[in-house]
Amino acid sequence: MGLDDRKLAVLRAIVEDYVATQEPVGSKALVERHQLGVSPATVRNDMAVLEEEGYIRQPHTSAGRVPTDRGYRLFVDRLSRVKPLSPAERRAIERFLVGAVDLDDVVHRTVRLLAQLTRQVAVVQYPSLARSSVRHLELVPISTTRLMLVMIADTGRVEQRLVELPAPVPADVVTDLRRLVNEKLVGSRLSETPPLVQALVEESAAHLRPAMTTLSTVLLETLVERHEERIALAGTANLTRGGLLDFQGSLRPILEALEEEVVMLKLIGEAESTTTRVLIGDENEIDNLRAASVVSTGYGPGAAALGGLGVLGPTRMDYPGTIATVRAVARYVGELLAQN
Amino acid sequence: MGLDDRKLAVLRAIVEDYVATQEPVGSKALVERHQLGVSPATVRNDMAVLEEEGYIRQPHTSAGRVPTDRGYRLFVDRLSRVKPLSPAERRAIERFLVGAVDLDDVVHRTVRLLAQLTRQVAVVQYPSLARSSVRHLELVPISTTRLMLVMIADTGRVEQRLVELPAPVPADVVTDLRRLVNEKLVGSRLSETPPLVQALVEESAAHLRPAMTTLSTVLLETLVERHEERIALAGTANLTRGGLLDFQGSLRPILEALEEEVVMLKLIGEAESTTTRVLIGDENEIDNLRAASVVSTGYGPGAAALGGLGVLGPTRMDYPGTIATVRAVARYVGELLAQN
DNA sequence: GACTGGCACTCATTACAGTCGAGTGCCAGG
């Protein structure tokens, strides 16, 4: 049960070496590359214990040891210090993100930056609509029975949606509708709008009623239901690094999962605060991702998260480095968004 | 030189069998599976000629033959009839596309549909801005020195961009700006706007001048420069079908190319009309895609293309089927957009 | 009691030889 300090040191060394070389690590190589101060034989005994406890395993007899998911877990929880970023990395982050002109721009730059720095697949969620407030609503007539509804959120997100009206509507009615929805909704959090929208319909004058009813449906559908959460993706090519060893030979399940926005949102979008989460292999609830690890965090101005971001890679990843990078990027993005 | 009819039939049979089985096809198997009416020996002679002419090759002595890129080219140009879609496929297309509520929605549904039907990677370009006209421009004040510029095109595309003004601007100036840009620009094709924007600056009253200058810069940047072309992608997981045989073992270059919007636009976005283009392996100008084939076409109401769409897969693909599907989907999308 | 050196053992990997068979090229004959 109790693992003494040396056994933990051995585990740490195994993880580090395996991550670096991608090859099972043996007792001899271990004592050579790390200053453990004991002989290979002793290390072997420690390894036997670690294996019994389920932290490492042998791919086959007469091969070195490889960390298990459980071993990685212990490693991240107790054995690794977060690596400070190199000045070069800091500079890269700043250089990459200044000059972003737009929320879209920020998100795209961020996701590419993250993929590049971690050399893994990066995922960035747009600031969640549910946690944004309405800054402005615009109604643009497309034809007499069609409006384009454009919502601008305080986070810079802009969502649009076509509204098919039940009957033709003259221009001055559109003006009235526009004024009304803005009066009632601007400034409120999107998660709190449903009752307001309801009230809007009930209080509106008779001649506005039908149009307002349709409009309210679209409003609720588009803005409140989680449906319109968005994500950006980059770095899928990084999945092919490390030959076909990672992901047990097939990228298929990973690629499938990455394409499902819903899945990805569940994975990185549930962060309520800016704490970092690490999911290792098996711990992942999504079957397709059982061979992968995910490092994610929330980002936002202050401690409350506007959205999530993270990276996905093989369980054999540089956790300290990745965690540090993900955190740093999230912090920068948070600051950037706070300026708006 | 001259390939007689039977030699062409042999080539066709080789392509069909190889596409179906993914294995080099020999003379004996060929005569068994196709009614060629001659003996294997004769087929072998024909094969020798076809090989000499560069249409097929042997992976190694004592293996069957495999089509070359040149062989596929001949096949698509002269040997294949476009397969009519099955009723099931037609139904799938309709079912998939009705109920689309929005341009975004149409594009996303289309790209997924295309990936699913062809079982390959699908790419859909949003209707090109350059070929759209301005339907409406909206200016929303974010702060005294910041405006959100929202442009709605007649194709349903909505683009937004933040404008940082050089100095604070009162609300009535914003109203004036809004009226002016709409008066001058609504209805004109985006590719023709540059001189109009220029005129806008020159003709505007002194108190509007500085704001209008900045605004015009953003307008030109966002709307006219090709930069804001967009694409949607789906079906990357299909790249992993056919083991690692296709794409000579590494998906990396393909995935890299797929992530570069610029590259993809060049590939499928150059269609000026709704004719179908087929690029086979080598013919591709993008080095990363030398191992892949691309079937693309323009879509739009009528013969002029609003944008391009297509699929990417291994050179060993079912060309007749893929071509038919791509065309059919493009036609449906064109009709759908014409309704708006 | 903890560590170490030594040793026998396991087993993936590599190399090599041999067999098998699909598929070819060529040729003589119809």
Added chain:
DNA sequence: CCTGGCACTCGACTGTAATGAGTGCCAGTC
């Protein structure tokens, strides 16, 4: 011009042996 026949090629597969990295265990040492 087509066909059947035949020798040939060469990859795929099988079996055997040698190699060596790495282990587990044990007896001895501090």
